[in-house]
Amino acid sequence: MKKIISLLFLCAFFLGFSQQKELSIEDAVLGYYKGLYPKSLNNLSWVENTNTYVFQKENALIFTNAKSNKVTSTLKLEELQKAYSNLKYFPRVQEISATELTFRLSNSFETYNYITNSKTTTVTFDKNGQNAEFNSKAIAVAYTIDNNLYVATATNPKIAVTEINDKNIVSGQAIHRSEFGIVKGTFWSPKGTYLAFYQKDESKITEYPLVDINSYPASLKNIKYPMAGQGSEIAKIGIFNTLNKTTTYLDIDTSDEHYLTNISWTPDEKYLLVAEINREQNHVWYNKYSVENGKKVTTIFEETNDKWTEPENPAVFLPNSTTNFLWLSERDGFMNLYQYTTEGKLVKQVTKFNWVVTGISGFDAKGKNVFITGTGEDARENHTFKVNLKTGKYTKLTKNNGTHYTQINSNGNYLIDNYSNLTTPRNIEVIDTKKEKSTTLLQAENPLKDYNIGTTEFVTLKGNDGTDLYTRIIKPANFDPSKKYPVLIYVYGGPHAQMVTNTWLGGASLWMPAFATLENYIIFTLDNRGSANRGFKFESIIHRNLGNAEIEDQLTGVNYLKSLNYVDASRIAVNGWSYGGFMTTSLMLRNPGIFTTAVAGGPVIDWKYYEVMYGERYMDTPQENPEGYKNAKVSNYIKNLDGKLLLIHGSVDPVVVPQHSMTLLQEAVKQNIQVDFFTYPMHEHNVRGKDRVHLIEKMMNYIVENNK
Incomplete structure (x- = not known):
């Protein structure tokens, strides 16, 4: 009888195994459209x-x-x-x-x-309008056409806020290359009486040539691209009065090319608060301006740092107050909350966490508590907390491990919590913030339950300086620890990004576990120093020396991989895009003999070709830091190439412009070094849509063919 049961179990096991589907690269890349995400x-x-x-x-x-x-x-x-x-x-x-x-x-x-x-x-509003933003108080829409700003109302679809013929002057759009948390260019006042907006004068910015191959013949497509150390934009802030239809500007002299960021209205609509940052990005002045006459009233506070200052969040006013607001700053080493008055008094530091506060969600009905989001003790996660504004005492409302995206209702009684973790595809709950009890709205099934894929695991390593480094390892299905597997290291490594998170798939794209099983690979990712959500010391170690600390940490990951019995240390490849492309080429060329193969997409090759706002924050200007730029310049190491290197670039990339890859190829030709190159015609900084399948297959095929 036992033999029969055993045979039945084995039959059921193999029958179940045989029914497992193979996850193709195409299905994985297009997974959102194919129902393969929770x-x-x-x-x-x-x-x-x-x-x-x-x-x-x-x-x-x-x-x-x-x-x-x-x-x-x-x-x-x-x-x-x-x-x-x-x-x-x-x-x-x-x-x-x-x-x-x-x-x-x-x-x-x-x-x-x-x-x-x-x-x-x-x-x-006009059918050609873009950047549309509706305001329910004004019952109006702000929108742009080309470089000008307009407002539509229920009775008039096109009221001109600006009428400027000079194409160098752009109104109502995001400025400063969307750095400093800027995501838009219009800011309605609380009661809808006014519309504040950004304006930039790009006269000093040189034009960068891109080519449109879809015209007959090909045509020139110039863009404005401010490169590090060169001319930048001149910023202004305008205010449109919806009652008398007039436009005025704040009285700010930005001829020194300093930045205007983090715009906030006071609740009474009398003042506009603006974080002004010098071009060197080491000094912030938080200024209050009169809406009535555009004049500066006072500097609320200043903040300096010998590396950089980077405010990314506007002021959030306390309920029923026109003077007291909360400000996010990492001046003490971690992003924390501070309470100020508009007259410049620091009321208190509200939170004193040794972890990162990521945002302010709302308040309770009486305004005694503020709801915030932050990593908590594990930087791979994101949680929501209730913090008492008077005492600073706090309660963690999201109890389960993982990454939580939450919405607070208006009076702070309830919280919608949408979260996942490595073993939970998605749960959505409603949490009573007082009783701390939850009601489940959705428990998503594992959309990959019918597919034959491997496992994703977290490992914490120690860097050379003792810092914890978080890593993710994806193993193929049917993993056998007695076998030797080739490795693909997937890297990003730059600021404002985090690859290893306690989310479904651990932060990985779905093509990674698909590739791991299809080709019997280990895929490894490490968040090095410089990456996000670890505090200012961890992030700012890269200042003026991009690549150095990042490479050191990535090599810690390589040494760990080599210590594993199931890793074939002679078959390690590396792949990344954008900053990850910079890291991929740097790792390959500055550490010959470690990697057999590298595929770099949209890589930054020379930081002097990158934009002013981002590049100068981390590297200063090429004139101020020639040694740092020289050491980070990837072309200087092309002679070290030992293995196969493929560069991939969108032909009209407006972020990491094609000049980056071209200069590396030029140096390779000069030194008679063979490098492979592929361009995606008329694609920008990343390859989207169905063409992305082609991209991933191109990268993966190259790695499999050459990582031997």
């Missing part, structure tokens, strides 16, 4: 000033009371279609109140009363 809930948000949350189920919006956990109402697509006949799918809801919801429909923003099932307002 399911979520669309249109999940809080109804303003209520305890009700909504989410989309099929073609309906479900309203649920968080306290009772009962559905209170349902809005079906068919009901919306009675008012909007051209609406084919349930739209993405941008705002939702107790009676109305707002969504975008082509070149209009629609406000719909879901209680009376009727249109409230329609604000249509």
Whole structure:
């Protein structure tokens, strides 16, 4: 009888194994479109000033009371279609109140009363408009056409805020190459009376030539690209008064090319707060300007650092206050919260964590507690905390290990928590912030349960200076520790990025476990010093010497791999894109004999060809730091090439311009060094869409063919 049971078990095991699907590179790259990432809930948000949350189920919006956990109402697509006949799918809801919801429909923003099932307002803007931002208080849309800024209202689709013919002057768009946390160029005031906006004068910036091969013949496509050490943009901040339709500017002299960042309105709309940073990026002045006359009223505080200062978050005012606000700064070594008044008084340092605060989510009804996000003790995670503004005492609201993305309702009673970790594809819960109890909305199934893939594991190593270095190892299915496996090191390594996170797949792209199993590879990633969410000391070690500390840490990872019995130390390849391309080429050429093969995408080869805002923060200018630029210049090491190197570049890359790869190829030709090169015509800094399948297959085939 035991033999029969054993045979049945073995048959079932092998039958189950035989049913496992193979995950192809194409399926992995296009996984979002093929249902291979964990399911979520669309249109999940809080109804303003209520305890009700909504989410989309099929073609309906479900309203649920968080306290009772009962559905209170349902809005079906068919009901919306009675008012909007051209609406084919349930739209993405941008705002939702107790009676109305707002969504975008082509070149209009629609406000719909879901209680009376009727249109409230329609604000249509020019069909050529871009960067559209709707404001429900003003019932207006700010948008841009080419280099000018416009506002649309319910009665006028095109009110000119700026009418400037000079193409060098750009209004209403993100400036400073979207550094300093800048993601947009327009800023509505709290009551919708004013619209603040960025303006930049690019006259001093040289034009960089890109070529459009799709015209007949090919045509020149110039872009403005400020390279390190050269002319930069001149920034301004304008204010449009929606009542009298006039535009004025803050009285700021930026002829020294300093930066204007982190714009905040005071709640009474009387002042605009601006973080001003010198071009050297080692000094911040947080200034208050009068909206009435544009003059500077006071400098609230200053902050300096001998490496860099980099504010990335605007002020957040305390509830029911027009004077007291919270400011995020890493002046004590970690990003923490500080409370200031607009008159310049430091009320207190609210948090004193030895870990990174990543954002401010909201407040409770009485304004006694602030809700923040941060890593907590494990920098690979992200959590939400309730912090008492008076005492600084805090409570961790997200109890499960992992990376949590949360939404607080208006009064701070409840929290929507969307999280994953290495073993949890996605869980979505509603948390009672007082009782700290949760209700589950979604437990996503493992979308890869039918596929034959391996394992993803975390390992913590010690750097040469004793620093913890977090790593991720992906092993193939049917891994056999008695065998020897080749390795692909996937690297990024630069600031503002973190590859190893306690999320589903551990932060890896789906093509990585697919490749690991298809080709029987180990894939290894390490977050070196310089990468994000570890504090200022960890991040700023790279200052003026990009590549040095990063390479040292990556080699710590290589030494660890070589210590593993199942790693074939003679077959290690390296791959990365952008900063990862810089790291890939640097690792290959500055450490000959360690890697057999390298594939570098969009690589920074010479930092003097990179942009002012990012490059000068970390390297200063080429004139100030010639030795640092020389040591980091990848072309200087081409003579060391020992193995196979493939460079890949988008032909119209506006971020890491093609000149980078071209100069390395030029030096290779000069020194009679054979290097491989592939370009993606008319692709920018990364290869998107279905062409990305071609890219990943190109990279992987090259590695398999040459890592021998």
